[in-house]
Amino acid sequence: MSIPKHRNWMLWFSLAALLLLMGSPVVAQQEVLSVDPDLPESWYGERPLASELGITEFSESPLLAERVEAGELPPVAERLPVDPPTIEPLSPGKYGGVAHVWSSGHDMGVDDGRMLAGLSGCYLLGRSTPDGRDTLPNLLSGWEYSDDATELTLFLREGVKWSDGHPFTTDDFLFWWNQVALNEDLEPVPPEDWEPGILEVSAADEYTVTFTYDRPVPVKHLAFHKGIGQRVLNHPAHFMKDYHPDFRDLDELVAEAEEHGMDYWDQYYEYMQSKNYPERGRPVMDPYVIVERAPTYADFERNPYYPFVDDQGNQLPYLDGVRLNIIADRAMKRVMAFEGAAAIAGPHLFGSDIPLYIDGEEEGDYTTYIWSSGKGSETALMPNLNHQDEAIREVLQDVRFRRALSVAMDRDEINRRLFHGMAEPRQSSLTSDSAYYREEYSQAWIQYDPELAEELLDDMGLVDQSGDGYRQLPDGERLFLEILFTDSPATPVLELAIEQFREVGLDIDLDMVSRDLMVERRNAADFDISEWHIDRVTDNYFPHDLGKTFAPTSSQMYSSWPLWVSWVTSAGRTGEEPPDDMKELLDWAREVFSNPDEEERDMYVHKLLQAQADNLWTIGTVGEAPSPVIVANNLHNVPRHGMLIDDVDWGSVYFPEQFYLDPQ
Amino acid sequence: MAVYILRRLVYLIPTVLLISIISFAVINAPPGDILSSQVQELEQQYGPAAQRQIEALRTRYGLDQPVYMRYFPWIVGIITRLDFGMSFSGAYGIEFRPVVDILAERLGYTVLISVLTLGFTWVAAIPIAVYSAAWQRSVFDYVFTFIAFVGRSMPNFLLALLLMYFVYTNFGWSLGGMFSSEYVGQPWSWGRFVDFLRNLVVPVIVIGTAGMATIVRVLRATMLDELGKDYVQTARAKGVPEWKVLWTHPVKVAILPIVSTIGWMLPMIFSGSVITAIVLNLPTIGLTLYTALRAQDMYLAGSCVLVFSVLTVIGTLISDIILAKIDPRIRYD
Numbered sequence: 001m002s003i004p005k006h007r008n009w010m011l012w013f014s015l016a017a018l019l020l021l022m023g024s025p026v027v028a029q030q031e032v033l034s035v036d037p038d039l040p041e042s043w044y045g046e047r048p049l050a051s052e053l054g055i056t057e058f059s060e061s062p063l064l065a066e067r068v069e070a071g072e073l074p075p076v077a078e079r080l081p082v083d084p085p086t087i088e089p090l091s092p093g094k095y096g097g098v099a100h101v102w103s104s105g106h107d108m109g110v111d112d113g114r115m116l117a118g119l120s121g122c123y124l125l126g127r128s129t130p131d132g133r134d135t136l137p138n139l140l141s142g143w144e145y146s147d148d149a150t151e152l153t154l155f156l157r158e159g160v161k162w163s164d165g166h167p168f169t170t171d172d173f174l175f176w177w178n179q180v181a182l183n184e185d186l187e188p189v190p191p192e193d194w195e196p197g198i199l200e201v202s203a204a205d206e207y208t209v210t211f212t213y214d215r216p217v218p219v220k221h222l223a224f225h226k227g228i229g230q231r232v233l234n235h236p237a238h239f240m241k242d243y244h245p246d247f248r249d250l251d252e253l254v255a256e257a258e259e260h261g262m263d264y265w266d267q268y269y270e271y272m273q274s275k276n277y278p279e280r281g282r283p284v285m286d287p288y289v290i291v292e293r294a295p296t297y298a299d300f301e302r303n304p305y306y307p308f309v310d311d312q313g314n315q316l317p318y319l320d321g322v323r324l325n326i327i328a329d330r331a332m333k334r335v336m337a338f339e340g341a342a343a344i345a346g347p348h349l350f351g352s353d354i355p356l357y358i359d360g361e362e363e364g365d366y367t368t369y370i371w372s373s374g375k376g377s378e379t380a381l382m383p384n385l386n387h388q389d390e391a392i393r394e395v396l397q398d399v400r401f402r403r404a405l406s407v408a409m410d411r412d413e414i415n416r417r418l419f420h421g422m423a424e425p426r427q428s429s430l431t432s433d434s435a436y437y438r439e440e441y442s443q444a445w446i447q448y449d450p451e452l453a454e455e456l457l458d459d460m461g462l463v464d465q466s467g468d469g470y471r472q473l474p475d476g477e478r479l480f481l482e483i484l485f486t487d488s489p490a491t492p493v494l495e496l497a498i499e500q501f502r503e504v505g506l507d508i509d510l511d512m513v514s515r516d517l518m519v520e521r522r523n524a525a526d527f528d529i530s531e532w533h534i535d536r537v538t539d540n541y542f543p544h545d546l547g548k549t550f551a552p553t554s555s556q557m558y559s560s561w562p563l564w565v566s567w568v569t570s571a572g573r574t575g576e577e578p579p580d581d582m583k584e585l586l587d588w589a590r591e592v593f594s595n596p597d598e599e600e601r602d603m604y605v606h607k608l609l610q611a612q613a614d615n616l617w618t619i620g621t622v623g624e625a626p627s628p629v630i631v632a633n634n635l636h637n638v639p640r641h642g643m644l645i646d647d648v649d650w651g652s653v654y655f656p657e658q659f660y661l662d663p664q
Numbered sequence: 665m666a667v668y669i670l671r672r673l674v675y676l677i678p679t680v681l682l683i684s685i686i687s688f689a690v691i692n693a694p695p696g697d698i699l700s701s702q703v704q705e706l707e708q709q710y711g712p713a714a715q716r717q718i719e720a721l722r723t724r725y726g727l728d729q730p731v732y733m734r735y736f737p738w739i740v741g742i743i744t745r746l747d748f749g750m751s752f753s754g755a756y757g758i759e760f761r762p763v764v765d766i767l768a769e770r771l772g773y774t775v776l777i778s779v780l781t782l783g784f785t786w787v788a789a790i791p792i793a794v795y796s797a798a799w800q801r802s803v804f805d806y807v808f809t810f811i812a813f814v815g816r817s818m819p820n821f822l823l824a825l826l827l828m829y830f831v832y833t834n835f836g837w838s839l840g841g842m843f844s845s846e847y848v849g850q851p852w853s854w855g856r857f858v859d860f861l862r863n864l865v866v867p868v869i870v871i872g873t874a875g876m877a878t879i880v881r882v883l884r885a886t887m888l889d890e891l892g893k894d895y896v897q898t899a900r901a902k903g904v905p906e907w908k909v910l911w912t913h914p915v916k917v918a919i920l921p922i923v924s925t926i927g928w929m930l931p932m933i934f935s936g937s938v939i940t941a942i943v944l945n946l947p948t949i950g951l952t953l954y955t956a957l958r959a960q961d962m963y964l965a966g967s968c969v970l971v972f973s974v975l976t977v978i979g980t981l982i983s984d985i986i987l988a989k990i991d992p993r994i995r996y997d
Contacts, residue, residue: 100845188720195711230709261747261762266724271760295769295947296841297848325845328942328951339832341845516960520695554707571712 032422032626033641034372034433034538035131040088043655044129046136047085047308055313058084061095063320064304073304074165076315081159081307085138088311089658090637093318097661099343099635102333103324106298107276108288112333113324114650115344115629116659117287117300117317124285125154125229126220128653130642132540133435135220139168139285139307149216149596152223156207161305162283166238170203175237177201179244185266196222196593216596221540234273236283243269287317287657298324308657318660337630340364343661346371346629346644346651350489351419354628369629370422371651372431374643376442376534377620378419379490380428380549381405381483381497385617386525386563386576391473392481396528400456402616406445408453408504414496415622423625428534428549428618429609435539436605444613446620453504470507482511484527486518493621494531522557523566532558534620540647543592543605549618550608551585552578560617585611634662669985676977680970684739687969691962692731698752698960699727725752738963742970749963753956763967766952771971773842774948777867778933784872785929789879790919796880797887797918798910808880816877821939824870828944837862841945870940875929882925883918890914916990923987927980931972 042048050058060068060076067073101112108117127138137143141157160168181191181198191198197214204210217223241247245265257268275282276298278290288300300322308316325341327333330348337345338360349357357368383402387393395401411425424432429441457463461474473479483494494510501508508529513521521527536545547555552564559565564582566575578586588611591604612618627644629651639654648654699718707714722728741747748763792812796805815823831837841848842863847856890896891914899909938950953968955961988994 185724188724189710189713189717193711193713193716194709195713261741261750262760263726264724267750267760270758274759276759277761292849294849295773296843296945299849323845323848325841325848327945328955332943332945335828516694516696516700519700554711556707557703569707569712570715573715 032370032372032424032624034374034431034624034643036639036641039130039639039654040090042088042311044131044134046142047087047138048311049083050086050309050313051083053086053311055086055309055311058309058313058315060304060315061302061318061320063095064302064315067304079161079165079305080309080315081157081161083158084307084309085141085157086311087308087316087655087658089318089655089660090639092312093310093314093637093658093660094663095314095318095320095660096663097319097634098321098323099319099659099661100323100325101342101344102327102336103298104327104330106290106293106324106326108286108290108300108322108324111330111347112342112345113322114652115346116319116322116656117652123229123649123653124233126224128221128540128648130639130648130654131433132538132643132648132653133433135224135540145218145596147596149218149594150213151210152213152217153208153210154228156209157307158207160307162236162238162285163289163303163305164239164281164283165305166236166283168236168285169206170209171206172235172237173201173209173232174203175240176232176235179237179240179246180235181231185264186269216594218596218598218601219543219593222544222593233285234275239281239283240269240273243272288322291321296326298326300324306657310658316657318658337366338364340366340632342366342630343632343635344630344638344659346627349628349630351422351626351628352489354420354422354626357628357630364630365634366630366632369631369638369640369642371627371629371642371644373623373625373627374431374535374538374645374647375623375625376431376537376549377426377428377618377623378423378533378625379493379531379621380534381619381621382530382532382558382560382617383619384525384527384529384562385560387528388525391475391477392479392528395460395462395473395479398460399615400460401462402619403445404453404456404504405501405506406616406619407447407449407456408506409497409500409619409621410448411446411622412448413500414493417496418492419622419625423622426620426623427613427616428537428620428623429612430537430539430542431624433538434542436542436602436609438606438609441609441613445616450500450504457504457506464505469505470502471505479507481506481508481528483508483529483531484511484513484518484521485531486515487512490531490533497621519557523562525562530558530560534618534623535645536647538643538645538647540653543589543608546589546592546608550612551589552582553586553589636660636662665988668988669981672981672984676981679977680974681739683973684966684970685735687973688735688738688962688966689731691957691965691969692734694960696960697722697727697962698725698758700960702758721758725758734962738966742967748967748970751956751961751964753959753961753964763964766964767949767967767971770947770949770952773946774950777864777871777946777948778930780864780868781872781875781933782926782929784868785875785879786922788872789876790883790915790922793880793883794887794910794915797884797891798906800888812877812880814877815873816881818873819939820870820874821943823873824866824940824943827866827870831866842947867940867944867946870944871933875933879922879925883922886918886921887914890917920987920991923990924983926983926986927976930979931976 058076058080064073068075099116101116103111103113124139126135126140128135139160140154142155144153156169162168180186192214196217198211199214200212202210211228245253250265253265257265260268260271262268262271272280273282274280275284276290278293287303287306289303290298291301292299302317302320306316310316333345333348336342337349354368361367383396385397387396415421415423415425425446426442427444427446430437432442457471462471462479464470465472465476471479485494498508498510522530534549545555546553547559547565552561552568554565556562556565563576564578567577568586585608588604588607592601592608595601629644631638637659642651642654644651699721703718706717710717726734738749741749746764748767751761751763751766752758792808796808799805842860844859847859850856896909896914899913938954941948941951949968949971953965956965956968
């Protein structure tokens with residue numbers, strides 16, 4: 001049985017052909033903005049409480065009102081927190097409607113479901129502002145750092161409930177800490193060894209819980225992403241207790257696990273913990289709850305206990321539900337978007353198709369919003385600084401070579417030909433919305449200057465000795481480099497880039513492999529140059545993942561320094577020990593993570609950014625490219641501009657709870 | 665005859681077991697496992713402890729065991745309890761789900777599409793082939809020979825896209841999936857049934873065309889062989905009407921090689937339909953196998969291959985029985 005490896009390529013190709021048949025492209029010229037300037041002021045501040053807005057009466061969807069009448073649910077005021085937090089809608093919403101989106105999985109956290117309810121644990125507890133510069137209390141009512149930033153005290157809102165109506169209290173935090181984090185079967189790595197290490201979780205009362213870290217964790221979203229958000233909300237104590245041996249007879253639990261086809265209780269616990277199966281009944285905190293799951297779709301209904309209301313006291317979300325239509329291949333999503341079958345579509349649509357989407361607006365009854373990709377570079381080259389061939393490694397480690405590659409690229413041509421001129425030619429660095437953004441970082445070595453490239457290469461002794469038009473190594477050996485990549489939207493960028501490299505006499509070719517092989521070879525540092533996008537460079541994520549371009553801390557397989565990352569993440573057991581200049585970067589990275597003094601921390605941030613701008617550990621092409629978001633004309637309150645990236649949970653920081661559909 | 669069938673049934677068991685061993689070994693041969701895709705996420709949560717966490721998870725999921733230690737409990741579970749093991753794959757992060765649940769919800773559609781496709785292939789191919797052979801070098805013969813070659817050589821997915829485009833622009837049907845969106849998850853009704861049939865037309869044509877072209881070519885060639893033989897001449901000389909000559913004698917002989925193809929037509933329809941299933945978004949097992957292989961979800965992938973191989977040997981068995989029934993030359997020993 002043969003499975004073609006490059007079927008994606010085939011599909012994309014044929015879809016492109018299909019789309020071309022459907023309409024001739026018109027080049028659009030719209031500005032790419034990452035933040036909608038017309039967002040309400042309140043989106044940038046802490047959630048106003050209902051009492052502050054003078055709301056005393058709460059209302060709910062007619063569907064829920066019916067269930068209250070039938071005695072299935074308590075009245076809305078009892079379901080909401082004592083003083084519910086409010087979300088100001090872009091325009092007053094109406095209850096009703098099921099939003100259809102297309103997804104490759106039965107989980108709202110995947111693909112387009114995220115645009116409606118991505119809200120990972122991090123953004124439920126504390127939500128980022130639309131510009132990504134700050135993280136504010138959301139489900140929590142607030143938090144407090146100790147002076148040295150090693151202790152973080154969280155304040156829970158009184159009366160917040162899980163989707164089954166059970167109160168959300170510090171019991172949930174303590175259960176997670178005592179029964180999950182400290183349980184060797186569930187978490188084999190003790191929490192003091194995590195990143196950052198957690199030493200202690202304690203609760204003063206039902207609504208106050210304190211996390212003690214092994215080092216200062218002053219960056220808010222770091223504390224929430226890594227330490228708390230992703231973990232705690234997955235373990236509703238009252239529900240998960242029934243599957244934990246601290247509260248059950250172990251033999252009985254193991255027998256139950258075996259009945260379900262599992263060997264031990266920890267597997268069974270994990271099985272019951274998944275929120276994507278209605279029959280398992282695991283309560284959630286999300287705006288929507290799964291109610292049906294079939295091979296081709298998953299149906300979600302609004303969470304009747306969702307703790308937020310709009311500025312008039314109407315319980316959110318407005319939508320009755322969401323249907324995830326499951327597709328086998330993400331390329332199909334583009335066709336469905338094009339036909340107007342989706343309420344909203346964004347992830348995996350290509351900027352290069354924007355004219356086609358605009359062309360189909362009338363027939364598909366949708367509007368194409370232009371968001372920003374939120375990436376520092378759509379495609380960045382990663383010269384292998386750990387190359388196993390000494391001569392090649394010397395070349396790739398030479399900053400002159402990396403600078404030559406950078407200035408040999410004509411980014412304007414790439415932008416014009418592949419991004420309709422709407423992207424930004426830029427170096428791998430933070431996006432322009434960042435509080436740390438400086439032009440000297442994003443514009444470093446991006447000028448198109450083939451003469452300078454040739455000069456730098458000549459200077460290194462890489463000259464054409466044989467007269468075949470390509471440069472050789474100083475000892476006359478052939479200098480031939482391959483860019484390792486897997487088929488992706490980056491392909492055309494790389495094709496243009498290697499043409500430009502050949503202009504300055506560099507013999508560089510493309511080496512397209514399957515994803516598995518690519519991962520394997522990258523981890524083993526078995527490549528010359530690799531390629532990946534530079535993401536997690538907005539303030540929401542920075543310095544969450546420095547590994548791609550700033551310091552060898554993480555992202556082994558998506559970096560120029562796989563073996564150094566391996567050394568760091570394995571505490572020296574595998575990989576190669578980094579040289580001193582790298583260790584300096586690692587020291588700075590540690591300061592950026594942990595220094596409680598904001599001014600000092602900022603100084604180290606700039607040191608890291610400057611080092612990348614000087615050294616080009618990765619070489620950027622164009623970034624902050626246009627990302628089309630297709631919004632059905634009957635779906636309202638979607639911001640016109642935004643970022644379509646994981647950093648903002650694919651748009652779920654833009655309050656998708658207040659999206660609404662026209663009444664049928 | 666009964667003894668023959670019984671003996672063939674006994675032979676099935678070692679065949680299927682052998683296939684399962686080989687396929688399981690092959691599935692587990694590539695480097696890495698389902699955790700490989702989680703490494704980045706774990707690195708960020710656990711920092712320098714990520715490697716330890718990965719090793720611990722490998723132990724939890726039994727991935728640190730050698731292949732045979734994973735194979736035996738799995739196959740024993742299938743034989744004794746019809747327990748196909750656990751699928752690990754989630755869209756994001758590891759998620760447990762019994763493989764048997766996944767197969768169960770897809771088996772019906774898979775068999776339905778396969779049987780319909782097989783039926784379509786035969787119903788369309790046999791008359792065309794017989795006609796082409798009987799009126800060799802006629803306009804009709806050339807036209808169908810041409811279509812057959814195009815059908816054989818055009819990739820299924822391309823045909824699927826073209827047909828989708830065609831029905832979308834001409835009838836306004838948006839195909840993809842088994843039902844149009846208004847009928848998904850609804851109880852059965854007349855409208856839903858019609859919608860279901862409508863959504864089946866394209867996949868059946870697309871998957872059936874390639875097989876159809878093969879059958880047309882094979883059947884036509886055998887028919888041409890047979891038509892020149894003496895017994896056909898004799899029948900014609902006796903004054904038997906031409907249609908009767910064709911359908912009673914040479915077709916019976918020429919159909920034999922086609923019957924023997926049932927065995928491999930079934931898996932071809934399953935596996936050959938993977939890309940079509942992707943394009944048309946059909947919930948078939950072929951598609952599940954494909955995603956399972958990509959995710960290195962070994963028990964799910966192994967179970968899919970096992971299901972395929974069981975269907976294949978059953979298909980072969982059926983074709984052997986039919987052949988034994990209709991071909992008097994076959995001996996039962």
